[in-house]
Amino acid sequence: MINSNVCLIFAPHRILKMATDKKAHIMEHAIALFAERGFEGTSIRDLAADASVNVAMINYYFGSKEKLVEAIIEDKAMYMKDRIEELEANTNLSEIEKIDALIEDYVSRIMAGADFHKFLYKELMDTKRGDIHQFLSDAFARNSKNFAAIIERGIEKKIFKEVDSILTVTTIIGSINQVMISKNMCNQILAKPNTNDPYHDEAFKTRLIKHIKSMVHAHLLFVNL
Amino acid sequence: MINSNVCLIFAPHRILKMATDKKAHIMEHAIALFAERGFEGTSIRDLAADASVNVAMINYYFGSKEKLVEAIIEDKAMYMKDRIEELEANTNLSEIEKIDALIEDYVSRIMAGADFHKFLYKELMDTKRGDIHQFLSDAFARNSKNFAAIIERGIEKKIFKEVDSILTVTTIIGSINQVMISKNMCNQILAKPNTNDPYHDEAFKTRLIKHIKSMVHAHLLFVNL
DNA sequence: TTGAATTAATCAAACGTTTGTTTAAATTAT
DNA sequence: ATAATTTAAACAAACGTTTGATTAATTCAA
Numbered sequence: 259m260i261n262s263n264v265c266l267i268f269a270p271h272r273i274l275k276m277a278t279d280k281k282a283h284i285m286e287h288a289i290a291l292f293a294e295r296g297f298e299g300t301s302i303r304d305l306a307a308d309a310s311v312n313v314a315m316i317n318y319y320f321g322s323k324e325k326l327v328e329a330i331i332e333d334k335a336m337y338m339k340d341r342i343e344e345l346e347a348n349t350n351l352s353e354i355e356k357i358d359a360l361i362e363d364y365v366s367r368i369m370a371g372a373d374f375h376k377f378l379y380k381e382l383m384d385t386k387r388g389d390i391h392q393f394l395s396d397a398f399a400r401n402s403k404n405f406a407a408i409i410e411r412g413i414e415k416k417i418f419k420e421v422d423s424i425l426t427v428t429t430i431i432g433s434i435n436q437v438m439i440s441k442n443m444c445n446q447i448l449a450k451p452n453t454n455d456p457y458h459d460e461a462f463k464t465r466l467i468k469h470i471k472s473m474v475h476a477h478l479l480f481v482n483l
Numbered sequence: 484m485i486n487s488n489v490c491l492i493f494a495p496h497r498i499l500k501m502a503t504d505k506k507a508h509i510m511e512h513a514i515a516l517f518a519e520r521g522f523e524g525t526s527i528r529d530l531a532a533d534a535s536v537n538v539a540m541i542n543y544y545f546g547s548k549e550k551l552v553e554a555i556i557e558d559k560a561m562y563m564k565d566r567i568e569e570l571e572a573n574t575n576l577s578e579i580e581k582i583d584a585l586i587e588d589y590v591s592r593i594m595a596g597a598d599f600h601k602f603l604y605k606e607l608m609d610t611k612r613g614d615i616h617q618f619l620s621d622a623f624a625r626n627s628k629n630f631a632a633i634i635e636r637g638i639e640k641k642i643f644k645e646v647d648s649i650l651t652v653t654t655i656i657g658s659i660n661q662v663m664i665s666k667n668m669c670n671q672i673l674a675k676p677n678t679n680d681p682y683h684d685e686a687f688k689t690r691l692i693k694h695i696k697s698m699v700h701a702h703l704l705f706v707n708l
Numbered sequence: 709t710t711g712a713a714t715t716a717a718t719c720a721a722a723c724g725t726t727t728g729t730t731t732a733a734a735t736t737a738t
Numbered sequence: 739a740t741a742a743t744t745t746a747a748a749c750a751a752a753c754g755t756t757t758g759a760t761t762a763a764t765t766c767a768a
Contacts, residue, residue, distance in 0.1 A: 280743095295611045298523035302728060312745055317729060376608065382665050383605060386520045391667065399671035424672050425694040429658040433650075436657030440607050442616065446624035447649050469650040476701040505717090527754060537719055542755060 281319050284309050285330050293376035297327060297384070327381065327390060334374060342404040353412035354479065358471055360405060361430060365467050368434055372457040375438055402427045409478070418478045426477065433470050506544050509534050510555050518601035522552060522609070552606070552615060559599060567629040578637035579704065583696055585630060586655060590692050593659055597682040600663055627652045634703070643703045651702065658695050 287309035291300040302323055306313040320326040341363050345356045368375045381387065382394040405427045412418035437444050437456070444456045456462050512534035516525040527548055531538040545551040566588050570581045593600045606612065607619040630652045637643035662669050662681070669681045681687050 294609070296521055296523060296609055298521060299609065299611050301726075303726085313728090314730080314745070315743085318743080323728065379664065380605075380608060382668065383601065384519070384521055384524065385667075386524050391665070395665055395667040395671060398665075399668050402672050421697070422690065422694045425658075425691065426698070428661045428672070429654060429695070429698060432657035432659075432661030433654040434657075435664075436653045436660060439604065439660075440616070440620055440623075442610075443607065443620040443624050446620060447627050447653070465647065466650065469647045470654070472646070473651070473654060473698060473702045477698045526752075528752085537717095538754090539719070539756080540717085543717075548754065 280311070280315075281329070282333075284311060284316060284319060285326070285333065288326055289330060289377050290373045292327070292380070293373040296380055297323075297387075324387065327387065330374075330377070331381075331390065331393070334371075342401060342408075346404065346408060353408055353415065353417060354475070356408050357412075357474060357478075360408075361470050361474070362467055364431065365434055365463060365470070368438060369457045369463055372438060379435065379438075402431065405430075412478065417480075419480065421477060426474070430470060430474060433473075434466070437466065505536070505540075506554070507558075509536060509541060509544065510551070510558060513551055514555060514602050515598045517552075517605070518598040521605060522548075522612075549612060552612065555599075555602070556606075556615065556618070559596075567626060567633075571629065571633060578633055578640065578642060579700070581633050582637075582699060582703075585633075586695050586699070587692055589656065590659055590688060590695070593663060594682045594688055597663060604660065604663075627656065630655075637703065642705075644705065646702060651699070655695060655699060658698075659691070662691065 284305070288300075288305055291305055291308055295304075302316055303313055306316060316323065316326060320329050342360065345351065345359060348356070351359070378394065381390050382398065385391050402424060406423040409418060409421070409423040409426055413420055413423065441456065442452060445452055445454050448454075448456060448462065450456065509530070513525075513530055516530055516533055520529075527538055527541055531541060541548065541551060545554050566585065570576065570584060573581070576584070603619065606615050607623065610616050627649060631648040634643060634646070634648040634651055638645055638648065666681065667677065670677055670679050673679075673681060673687065675681065
């Protein structure tokens with residue numbers, strides 16, 4: 259009985275995935291610590307204690323502390339590849355529908371991965387690990403340009419006003435980022451207690467999406483409600 | 484002859500200011516390094532070499548590395564105290580004029596102190612130095628609320644649409660912050676070479692102010708141009 | 709005004725810790 | 739038995755900070 263249970267829990271495919279699972283486990287804790295204390299502000303021993311593993315395991319699995327950061331970014335690279343290309347190709351949607359979809363998508367995904375998002379932006383702001391900084395600068399800039407291309411198409415079609423397309427994208431992304439900077443500050447402007455978690459609050463998510471859409475619509479569209 | 488010259492150069496008040504000048508000199512270099520590499524990412528020896536002073540001087544003048552950060556923030560506290568209270572009291576200006584003035588003020592001051600701004604936001608994002616994080620959270624949230632109060636007044640007067648006032652402020656500040664995150668990324672979205680300094684470019688400053696005003700006007704005002 | 713006494717500033721060297729990383733032995737899984 | 743995993747211990751290098759000596763600047767009595 260117990261044996262069969264054990265076999266069930268530790269089925270072959272489960273065992274083969276163990277290394278991956280442990281790596282994922284360490285990466286999750288690393289993201290949370292790096293997001294709050296920064297890369298240099300988090301020691302290997304801090305991380306090992308937080309993830310309940312031996313200090314040597316980080317180098318055993320990832321090679322070095324810096325390669326751990328690269329592993330995190332590579333692992334979540336899918337996070338970066340967003341729906342922009344997919345939406346750009348879709349001819350069934352109007353430009354404003356595409357923009358609305360992107361706003362919803364950005365807010366949802368950033369909030370769902372709040373720690374990872376903060377970790378990414380800290381790496382983007384930091385020039386110390388030059389390769390990573392360059393990679394993230396490129397990725398973020400490319401996304402912004404692709405987003406702006408949709409706005410440009412709307413302007414060409416005369417359904418949008420002649421706005422500064424790249425700065426409009428900057429405003430949309432900047433609006434989301436601004437509330438992600440500090441949970442503490444976010445709670446204060448929302449008049450919520452420090453115990454509140456605004457990043458897993460559906461009401462706040464809805465409110466933020468509504469606000470950004472409202473601003474962007476007024477900015478882009480000729481007709482106002 | 485020589486003696487009188489020496490006396491002129493090292494006049495009493497000049498000598499008394501020497502310590503202050505050296506402190507300011509160290510703080511300037513610290514802001515630049517902390518902004519690019521972070522607090523933990525910058526060693527006392529890095530800073531001493533960059534500022535061309537002995538390693539012991541930082542602790543001699545500031546007491547510790549952490550107290551250096553506190554000294555920088557206290558010294559530039561005036562930077563935080565912005566024109567909001569002054570503008571709130573001013574009855575000669577309309578609400579939209581006050582908002583326009585604040586947008587110009589924010590963009591100008593943040594761009595003029597780009598390094599300091601990045602340093603401040605890194606400290607705001609980091610929870611490791613708890614007191615500083617709390618102080619900055621409070622200061623930034625208070626400013627946002629005061630700004631939002633002006634928008635609320637405009638809504639009461641029926642000259643503004645019934646917008647989400649605090650999130651509107653979040654968008655304004657977030658728009659500015661988004662371009663300050665990375666010089667590299669900023670140049671890429673502006674299609675400028677890496678050698679360009681967007682933060683001391685009057686044309687870009689004007690463009691950013693124009694864009695934000697344009698968005699906020701469309702968002703707040705009933706009549707569109 | 710001069711010269712000893714006092715204070716402030718600067719320095720190289722060293723302090724004890726903590727850092728990221730490696731090792732080699734022990735354990736576990738196949 | 740073999741290979742993969744985990745461990746405690748040890749590593750050199752880097753860290754923030756302190757030290758004690760040295761120099762420069764200031765004070766003040768004579």
